[in-house]
Amino acid sequence: MIRTLGLTKRFGRITAVDAVDLDVREGDVYGFLGANGSGKTTTVRMLLGLVLATSGRMEVLGEQMPGAGRRVLPQVGALVEGPAAYPHLSGRRNLALFDAMGRGTERRTRRARVAEALERVGLDGVDDRPVHAYSLGMRQRLGLAGALLQGPRLLVLDEPTNGLDPQGIHEIRTLLLELNAAGTTVFLSSHLLAEIEQLCTRVGVLDRGRLVVQDQLSALQGLTGRVEVHTPDVARVRQLLNGVVEHADGERLLVRDADPAALNARLVGAGVRVRELVPERRRLEDVVLAATSASADRFGSDRGADGHRAHGEAEVLER
Template sequence: MPQPPAPEPDGARPPDDGPAPSPPDDGPPPRPAGEPAIETRGLTKAYRGGRLAVDGLDLAVPRGSIFGFLGPNGCGKTTTIRMLMGLIEASAGSARVLGQPMPAAGRRVLPKVGALIEGPALYGFLSGRDNLRRFDAADPYADPRTRAERVGRALERVGLASAAGKKARAYSLGMKQRLGLAAALLQPRELLVLDEPTNGLDPQGMREIRALIRALAADGTTVFLSSHLLDEIEQVCTHAAVMARGRLITQGTVAALSATVLGSRGHGRLTVTTPDTADAVRILKEHGLTGLEAADDRVTGELPDATAAMGAPGGGAPPDLAELNAALVHAGVRVRGFGTERASLEDVFVQLTGEGFDVAG
């Protein structure tokens, strides 16, 4: 992560007047909006001894998506992010960010990108507000005349307005994460790259950051985030990619990834909540469900596919859920809950990699 700008002498403040320089206008024109916000082809990073941290990565992050980047510790996620941001060079392959090649177009691309990678670098002896003022002053495209407004707006968005005057060294880990995110939001961004954005936050803070991420995506910002919290990714992300051992295993919409796992099990898994578990198991078995399990007041079973359903009542097609519910009620089963389960991202990960999930690498 780039270090913050060098501090000015005590008592000094960034200049408050003078026009901001115009962004460079050289280079190719913007690409169509349909082009991915991030696209890699065969992106590879090899270290001494030939160890591959990232091996032939083909990644496509749709514009306007909230994209979760998943994988166990050491799988190459952070190395990938560093290559995308031009912090390290790739050994092979290519990467395009916002339609332009990286790192060659870094000076044109990075002003449109906000990033929080491996935690924020802050001046502990400065307040949260003054940290943001210095970050803003280091941006050659930031108009100093509107600095106070930008800083105040960023603090408000991450819920730090009331703590803006407190020294950063007194901030909790979660508050520091919020301040780092505020720094990434000082200017309007086309792309946000966030590494563990909810690290150190309490449940309320996590909900607030999730809401902020959704709001940014609704405004057209693409959000690319890595997290070891699978439930967190599942709640906020529209798309996801899974990495293991430096390779991309799969990518797509969260719904499609879950559907893939459910499809491998048939048409999904049905859950019935009832005190009459024995009768429920009998009725569900008659209608072609397999893998039936009963525990306490809960019965689960695999919904059959079309082939398996041939021997079930009405054969040739999976049972209609409304008719299945009606059959349970008609048999005197007291149904208190009825529905199908969607595979979680943890299910997806285990299905695809055959291993558990560890913290982000």
């Protein structure tokens, strides 16, 4: 759905986007993650033909961009930072104008299209208020409604939950998952790890303009080769598994063992009361922080208890 090769954008001496190779596949909910200033918005703007690339190639829906923009963009719903609207007009009126500007949109069905888009984003009850009376969250929803008008094959959203309260974030997340289940590919940028983790199937991470990670979320959250065991019989487990208990925190132990079933059988066989036993998975946060060391603090979290680098693969990709 989106492929770029060596996509680069320079603003004078600043390289905002540096040789990025994006690979967004049909059916993905692709999370484009990066700290503030890492180049997300600039990339999104290039994909939509709003900014010209300095160098590199881009394909959207299988066609070369920006050349094929007239054919491609009507099939792409977009929400880029700070959606614009006429403040003195209602949300409904704004959407009708927006729809009228779209290519080949049928006038006869406009009213129904606008009503459906307003309903989808939960604005149908307040649609006659002028937009200047909208909260930031309502404006964001209106922008999203605009992106949905044409029933797009691909949605490109720059920080779609910006300014929304937790309830609003939950509603947008549900909406995006519904749209995706109905066949829409979603590409969204965010600086929020938790948002990406809850929503996305595939993840790309930008660090100072460079794509340092790109993989399926499930692969990034791969097994660590450790098993987390919760038990009141901590001393007994330590005695039984001499040397492979790597970490203990109260009744929670981390055991170096790649076979949870065998471990469980051994512990239970020895009379240990096992409350919970799960294979440990890498956290997206650790993968991202390992790959973006210089900007770690900008994601607003620490490196974890032992400060370790989580994953060799991410280190290879690191500059």
